[in-house]
Amino acid sequence: MRYHFLRFPEGKLKAVTFSYDDGCRDDIRLSEIFNKYGLKATFNLNSSWFGKNTNDWHLMKEEIQKYIIDAGHEIATHGAEHRANGNLRAIEGIQDVLNCRLGLEKAFGTIVRGLAYPDSGIRNLNNGATLDGIENYLKELDIVYARTLGEINSSFSLPQNWYRWMPTAHHDAPELMGLIDEFVELKEHHYPARRDPKLFYLWGHSFEFSEKNNWERIEEICQKLSGKNDIWYATNIEIYDYVTAYNSLIYSADGSKIYNPTLKQIWINIDGKTYTIKSGETITI
Numbered sequence: 001m002r003y004h005f006l007r008f009p010e011g012k013l014k015a016v017t018f019s020y021d022d023g024c025r026d027d028i029r030l031s032e033i034f035n036k037y038g039l040k041a042t043f044n045l046n047s048s049w050f051g052k053n054t055n056d057w058h059l060m061k062e063e064i065q066k067y068i069i070d071a072g073h074e075i076a077t078h079g080a081e082h083r084a085n086g087n088l089r090a091i092e093g094i095q096d097v098l099n100c101r102l103g104l105e106k107a108f109g110t111i112v113r114g115l116a117y118p119d120s121g122i123r124n125l126n127n128g129a130t131l132d133g134i135e136n137y138l139k140e141l142d143i144v145y146a147r148t149l150g151e152i153n154s155s156f157s158l159p160q161n162w163y164r165w166m167p168t169a170h171h172d173a174p175e176l177m178g179l180i181d182e183f184v185e186l187k188e189h190h191y192p193a194r195r196d197p198k199l200f201y202l203w204g205h206s207f208e209f210s211e212k213n214n215w216e217r218i219e220e221i222c223q224k225l226s227g228k229n230d231i232w233y234a235t236n237i238e239i240y241d242y243v244t245a246y247n248s249l250i251y252s253a254d255g256s257k258i259y260n261p262t263l264k265q266i267w268i269n270i271d272g273k274t275y276t277i278k279s280g281e282t283i284t285i
């Protein structure tokens with residue numbers, strides 16, 4: 001074999017995911033739009049914020065359960081107190097992430113492994129914080145991925161480092177609609193070395209649509225991205241788990257035999273042909 005590349009479930013070349021922050025009440029409307037178009041999202045929540053009912057801004061626990069979790073979306077950590085990890089001494093960052101994880105898991109009886117860096121995230125580093133230090137304590141806290149932000153990532157590539165997972169764009173990015181058109185039109189590359197899988201990852205806050213009175217923008221985005229046969233629609237953690245399973249495949253030295261030791265069925269493109277390997281199966285190429 002010359003080249004082999006990951007294919008998403010059902011052999012799909014592309015995946016789309018969304019990431020929305022802060023657990024505000026507009027998440028209900030946003031979740032319903034995602035559901036209408038068959039899209040999956042990750043909602044990043046602050047364990048100290050939800051369920052307070054001190055104002056009308058934050059989601060209540062029952063609303064998170066009903067509109068996010070029961071609808072098949074993911075909940076992830078966003079700092080118990082929404083503090084930027086790049087500005088925190090390690091012990092403070094550890095507390096904010098761990099408290100958020102503990103709070104969300106206790107409230108919803110689930111396992112929470114994702115993070116979207118709150119506030120200015122890891123763009124500024126102060127008080128002795130380093131990227132390696134933050135990554136190390138997130139690993140110790142069993143956080144498996146962390147979304148950062150601040151740039152346009154037009155390569156549509158999977159993250160090289162899950163703790164610096166750069167989204168494709170914010171939903172207000174001026175170049176967004178052009179990027180979506182480019183992504184939707186992407187086909188299997190004729191050049192064998194360029195057949196790597198593609199990911200479109202959009203982020204934002206649902207309250208921005210109310211503030212700017214532009215809910216039609218997210219409708220248009222979802223409409224353009226939805227309903228494609230060659231796109232897998234998944235939450236952030238579903239993408240992480242699938243890619244991790246793919247990377248766990250075991251090969252013979254000459255690459256002719258591939259064993260799938262994971263619990264997931266895996267798809268793989270080898271020299272332009274797509275194969276699938278069931279859990280526990282070994283295939284011969």
Ligand SMILES: [Zn+2]
Nearest residue numbers: 021022118119
């Ligand atoms: Zn936030």
